[in-house]
Amino acid sequence: MTSAQADLTRNQSLVLRVLNEAGTPMSAYDILDRLRESGMRAPLQVYRALEKLIEHGNVHRLESLNAFVACSHAKCHDSGFIAFAICESCGNVSEFSDPEVTSRLAAWTQRNSFRAAKTTIEIRGECSACAGA
Numbered sequence: 001m002t003s004a005q006a007d008l009t010r011n012q013s014l015v016l017r018v019l020n021e022a023g024t025p026m027s028a029y030d031i032l033d034r035l036r037e038s039g040m041r042a043p044l045q046v047y048r049a050l051e052k053l054i055e056h057g058n059v060h061r062l063e064s065l066n067a068f069v070a071c072s073h074a075k076c077h078d079s080g081f082i083a084f085a086i087c088e089s090c091g092n093v094s095e096f097s098d099p100e101v102t103s104r105l106a107a108w109t110q111r112n113s114f115r116a117a118k119t120t121i122e123i124r125g126e127c128s129a130c131a132g133a
C-alpha cells in the first residue's frame, strides 16, 4: 500500500475496490449499483470519489466509453501519456505507455508551442483472444 492509497476516504476506497475487482471499465452507475449495500446512494458520491481517484492517479476515465477503469501501472503518470486498447467484444482494456510515442508527441507539441495537459490514446477493436476465436 502506498501512502496515496492510505489517504483515501472510505467512499474512495470502496469505489477503487470495485474497479480493481472488475478489471474492466465501469460506468459511474455500474459502480453505484455494486455499492448500494455498502451505503452509497447517490451518483454524486460516486462521482466525487472518482474525481479524487483520478486526481491521485488510481483511476482513469475512458472518454470514448464514458467509463472508468482502475490504473494498472503505478508509474503511468510519470510518462504523461497513457494509451488504452479497448476490446469491443469482451470489454477488456489494456493500459500501456510507450517512450517512443511519448517523445514523438512531445516533439510535436514543442514545435507547435502547444501546452499539453494530458494525452490519452484510445484504441478500439478486438483483443487477441476475441480475434482468434
Ligand SMILES: [Zn+2]
Pocket: 060, 070, 071, 072, 073, 076, 077, 082, 095
Ligand atoms: Zn494508469
Ligand SMILES: [Zn+2]
Pocket: 087, 088, 089, 090, 091, 092, 126, 127, 128, 129, 130, 131
Ligand atoms: Zn476481447
